[in-house]
Amino acid sequence: RDPVARTSFRNIFGYALASTAHWDEAAALTDEQLRDVERCRLDFVIPYALLLHAMVAMGRRNYEGCSSQLADAEARAGNTGDLAALQMVTALRGRALIAQGLFDEAVVQSDVDMSSVTRSLRGELLGVKALALSAAGHVQRAVELATESLEASVGIETVINSRCALAVASLTRRQHDAALEHSAVALERALDTGMIESFVCAYRGCPQLVVCLLRRRELQDPLMLVLHRAGDAQLAASAGIHPGEKSVFSLSPREKEVLALVGQGLSNAAIGKTLFISPVTVKVHVHHIFEKLGVRSRAEAALRAAQLHRD
Numbered sequence: 001r002d003p004v005a006r007t008s009f010r011n012i013f014g015y016a017l018a019s020t021a022h023w024d025e026a027a028a029l030t031d032e033q034l035r036d037v038e039r040c041r042l043d044f045v046i047p048y049a050l051l052l053h054a055m056v057a058m059g060r061r062n063y064e065g066c067s068s069q070l071a072d073a074e075a076r077a078g079n080t081g082d083l084a085a086l087q088m089v090t091a092l093r094g095r096a097l098i099a100q101g102l103f104d105e106a107v108v109q110s111d112v113d114m115s116s117v118t119r120s121l122r123g124e125l126l127g128v129k130a131l132a133l134s135a136a137g138h139v140q141r142a143v144e145l146a147t148e149s150l151e152a153s154v155g156i157e158t159v160i161n162s163r164c165a166l167a168v169a170s171l172t173r174r175q176h177d178a179a180l181e182h183s184a185v186a187l188e189r190a191l192d193t194g195m196i197e198s199f200v201c202a203y204r205g206c207p208q209l210v211v212c213l214l215r216r217r218e219l220q221d222p223l224m225l226v227l228h229r230a231g232d233a234q235l236a237a238s239a240g241i242h243p244g245e246k247s248v249f250s251l252s253p254r255e256k257e258v259l260a261l262v263g264q265g266l267s268n269a270a271i272g273k274t275l276f277i278s279p280v281t282v283k284v285h286v287h288h289i290f291e292k293l294g295v296r297s298r299a300e301a302a303l304r305a306a307q308l309h310r311d
Contacts, residue, residue: 003042004042007042010036011049011052014026014049018197019195019197020197021196021197021231026052027056029052030056044080046073047076047077047080048085050069051070051085051089053069054073054092055197058092058197059230067096070096087112087117091124091125093106094125094128095128095198097132098131098206099200099204100205101135101205101267101298103135106132110125110129111129119153120153120155123155123157124157124158126162127146127157130146130149130165130166131161131164134168134172135205145165150162156193159186163182164183164202164206167180167183167186167212168208168209171264171265176212180216184216184219186199186209190226196229196230199226200230203299206265207299207303210227210302211305232299255285255288255289258286262286262289262298262302262305263305268283268286269282286301289301
């Protein structure tokens, strides 16, 4: 009957639901939370409810909605001076930007004052920034921050983001065994706890992580479990785990070259420099690849690159 107790419980339970990819249940609980908060005038709870709505929107790939909810949460937390909520907004916004492949933006928005953060949140923020830096190609700095992050906290989000950062850095350095080790730890940590949201954001932005994990057969079933739970089952089919009707062999030689570089996580600009063609031409090739393979994202296309490599 105590509204503060109710809202406290719903915050924790809602975060658990959103972190474990129970998007519909989390959304329903948060709507209930907001109605209760309005009725009882517990305005200090609103930023946290908006954060949960943002997590749900991110999980559903509604990144515009996620950004809007985060902006609202940030404004309300700023008005009340709630530093914890502001720091949580920063961490979640970083993961959302990474999931969209906007690594440079994620790096910039992660530059925050960490003098007043808890060890757990410090580890999470450092891990998110490390992953963004690693994906953006700033490997040495990414490794330093990932190491610092793991020393700061053993939190789930910290471990997953930092290990993914180290995996991406290892792939950039062509240290494939190390990359597999780090990405496997991230996957196992996500499955052990059920809190897969951070891992989902990481592989959506850096599909080379999934390509890397496919090298180890015993990790395929656990990986597929995460993909299905997150609504990304098509990625498994794109990887050739359950081959579909459309094949990578329908691509032209140039399209196969572009696809292979997409599989390495390169941007259109980086692919253009590698192949000595313009980014506009690369964009056209990527569009044709999407049409021929029946995929909807660079992540799905990258996993088809893994199929091409194995075949």
